[in-house]
Amino acid sequence: MSIKNSCILGAGTLGSRVALQSSISGFHVRVYDVQQKSLDFSLNTMQKILHQLHKSGQISKGQDLDILSRIKFTLDPLEAVEDADFINESVTEDVDIKKKVWKQFGEIAPEKTIFTTNTSYMLASMFAEDSGRPERFCAFHFHDVFYSRVVDIMPHPTTDPALIPILEDLGRKLNQVPVILKKENPGYIFNTMLMALIGAAGKLLTGEVASIEDIDKSWMVNFHMPMGPFGILDSIGLDTAWHVTHKMPDRASVAFAALLKTYIDQGKLGEKSGEGFYQYPNPRYKAQDFVK
Amino acid sequence: MSIKNSCILGAGTLGSRVALQSSISGFHVRVYDVQQKSLDFSLNTMQKILHQLHKSGQISKGQDLDILSRIKFTLDPLEAVEDADFINESVTEDVDIKKKVWKQFGEIAPEKTIFTTNTSYMLASMFAEDSGRPERFCAFHFHDVFYSRVVDIMPHPTTDPALIPILEDLGRKLNQVPVILKKENPGYIFNTMLMALIGAAGKLLTGEVASIEDIDKSWMVNFHMPMGPFGILDSIGLDTAWHVTHKMPDRASVAFAALLKTYIDQGKLGEKSGEGFYQYPNPRYKAQDFVK
Numbered sequence: 001m002s003i004k005n006s007c008i009l010g011a012g013t014l015g016s017r018v019a020l021q022s023s024i025s026g027f028h029v030r031v032y033d034v035q036q037k038s039l040d041f042s043l044n045t046m047q048k049i050l051h052q053l054h055k056s057g058q059i060s061k062g063q064d065l066d067i068l069s070r071i072k073f074t075l076d077p078l079e080a081v082e083d084a085d086f087i088n089e090s091v092t093e094d095v096d097i098k099k100k101v102w103k104q105f106g107e108i109a110p111e112k113t114i115f116t117t118n119t120s121y122m123l124a125s126m127f128a129e130d131s132g133r134p135e136r137f138c139a140f141h142f143h144d145v146f147y148s149r150v151v152d153i154m155p156h157p158t159t160d161p162a163l164i165p166i167l168e169d170l171g172r173k174l175n176q177v178p179v180i181l182k183k184e185n186p187g188y189i190f191n192t193m194l195m196a197l198i199g200a201a202g203k204l205l206t207g208e209v210a211s212i213e214d215i216d217k218s219w220m221v222n223f224h225m226p227m228g229p230f231g232i233l234d235s236i237g238l239d240t241a242w243h244v245t246h247k248m249p250d251r252a253s254v255a256f257a258a259l260l261k262t263y264i265d266q267g268k269l270g271e272k273s274g275e276g277f278y279q280y281p282n283p284r285y286k287a288q289d290f291v292k
Numbered sequence: 293m294s295i296k297n298s299c300i301l302g303a304g305t306l307g308s309r310v311a312l313q314s315s316i317s318g319f320h321v322r323v324y325d326v327q328q329k330s331l332d333f334s335l336n337t338m339q340k341i342l343h344q345l346h347k348s349g350q351i352s353k354g355q356d357l358d359i360l361s362r363i364k365f366t367l368d369p370l371e372a373v374e375d376a377d378f379i380n381e382s383v384t385e386d387v388d389i390k391k392k393v394w395k396q397f398g399e400i401a402p403e404k405t406i407f408t409t410n411t412s413y414m415l416a417s418m419f420a421e422d423s424g425r426p427e428r429f430c431a432f433h434f435h436d437v438f439y440s441r442v443v444d445i446m447p448h449p450t451t452d453p454a455l456i457p458i459l460e461d462l463g464r465k466l467n468q469v470p471v472i473l474k475k476e477n478p479g480y481i482f483n484t485m486l487m488a489l490i491g492a493a494g495k496l497l498t499g500e501v502a503s504i505e506d507i508d509k510s511w512m513v514n515f516h517m518p519m520g521p522f523g524i525l526d527s528i529g530l531d532t533a534w535h536v537t538h539k540m541p542d543r544a545s546v547a548f549a550a551l552l553k554t555y556i557d558q559g560k561l562g563e564k565s566g567e568g569f570y571q572y573p574n575p576r577y578k579a580q581d582f583v584k
Contacts, residue, residue, distance in 0.1 A: 177509055
């Protein structure tokens with residue numbers, strides 16, 4: 001099947017990025033949210049990214065207007081799914097909200113529409129049935145679209161296998177590297193590995209083996225990377241990391257979640273709050289002399 | 293104290309690299325081994341690295357002769373430690389061999405000599421007492437010296453704390469980024485985190501969640517890295533990885549060690565044997581179209 005019209009549910013940061021890339025790739029895009037202020041935020045987010053893409057020479061002057069002209073923002077569900085070949089849902093990470101949204105859109109979407117969710121912390125099987133068409137439903141999970149260009153394709157037990165190559169092709173058209181999961185797995189592929197790394201770093205810290213800075217240096221210098229695990233945690237958000245680790249039963253995770261909580265209780269959420277393991281906007285790990 | 297004379301015990305790959313960097317940094321170096329063929333290998337290794345450093349413009353023509361002139365290869369223990377300010381030991385990773393070597397050199401080394409071990413898989417406390425001077429003894433662990441420039445400084449319970457700043461300063465002089473461990477930890481800092489990452493990748497594979505290539509792609513594309521965990525395993529050597537994982541008791545490690553064993557039993561040890569998870573010299577993950 002040929003995908004021309006894309007519908008993005010949820011105009012937050014990730015939804016806006018997927019919508020923008022969809023238009024850059026030539027699709028007609030409708031962006032839906034329940035609040036006008038979310039749609040305004042979305043347009044603003046896109047304009048900022050387009051400015052960056054123009055500055056870095058990835059799009060030419062004038063192309064931004066063309067790209068934005070293919071995106072329609074709407075509060076009307078019927079307008080949002082009109083003639084949609086594809087839905088990608090990025091609404092709030094709350095299972096009841098997702099169930100409600102999929103029930104609503106399952107009832108009004110055209111028969112041809114492919115249903116996908118961009119959930120990071122849930123599994124599609126938790127709400128695919130609510131859409132009424134679980135066999136047309138698959139997780140299609142982006143990372144940040146422009147810098148980290150991986151899209152996870154993760155079927156749930158009743159996903160029609162014929163969807164996989166269609167989504168693989170769509171992922172490539174959206175300038176992503178598609179990776180396929182053979183079954184549902186919380187955290188997909190990358191987040192599973194990242195959490196293992198972060199958990200080990202947390203254990204080194206809470207076990208008083210080494211300092212935050214020495215743990216980050218070890219990672220950065222050995223792998224020639226711009227950040228270590230604590231810098232990465234600051235950019236993810238300590239609250240988000242706590243959300244994932246505090247449910248894990250092993251002793252190291254319990255100790256690390258407790259440590260994260262002491263930061264969170266002081267309002268230190270990472271880069272977004274101005275302080276986490278490092279202080280922003282000029283964290284130590286970005287200083288010239290950090291890895292000397 | 294001022295360090296001028298360095299003694300390297302064990303002329304294998306890592307010992308040779310530490311010896312070479314010591315000379316590049318201006319120290320006088322003695323390289324000791326029990327076999328002439330090991331010393332010949334060492335000189336050959338150094339010449340290859342010097343050729344690379346010259347090609348990449350890090351040393352000038354003629355400098356290589358100057359660097360090699362400061363290195364003396366010897367089979368004689370007394371000549372090896374003569375006037376040594378510092379010993380770094382990289383002999384075979386076998387506790388009985390290390391105990392024997394340290395007993396021998398503890399008896400003949402000058403009083404001023406600082407004793408360090410470069411062990412990757414053991415703890416200094418397993419053989420520091422054998423040297424007769426455990427308080428002058430500390431782990432000083434290099435990664436590969438030239439690309440991954442981290443040196444771990446890991447005291448054991450009776451290391452004199454005054455050694456730490458001396459080794460920190462020495463690490464910087466050897467063009468490394470020193471990181472300090474507050475106590476002994478198997479795998480130091482980096483290997484602890486790397487093994488957690490590799491363990492998670494192994495679990496995704498043995499749990500039949502995703503393919504080797506898709507697991508590596510997820511890591512490479514999200515972090516803009518030239519290798520994923522299975523590419524890294526191939527470069528470490530599957531036998532070395534098995535050596536570490538097969539003693540771990542958790543179910544995922546047991547499954548992963550069993551998987552590694554099936555490769556090892558077929559002679560697939562990674563890059564060094566021509567095949568591991570990928571085939572060499574042109575593994576798929578290095579192909580232009582791999583992350584497309």
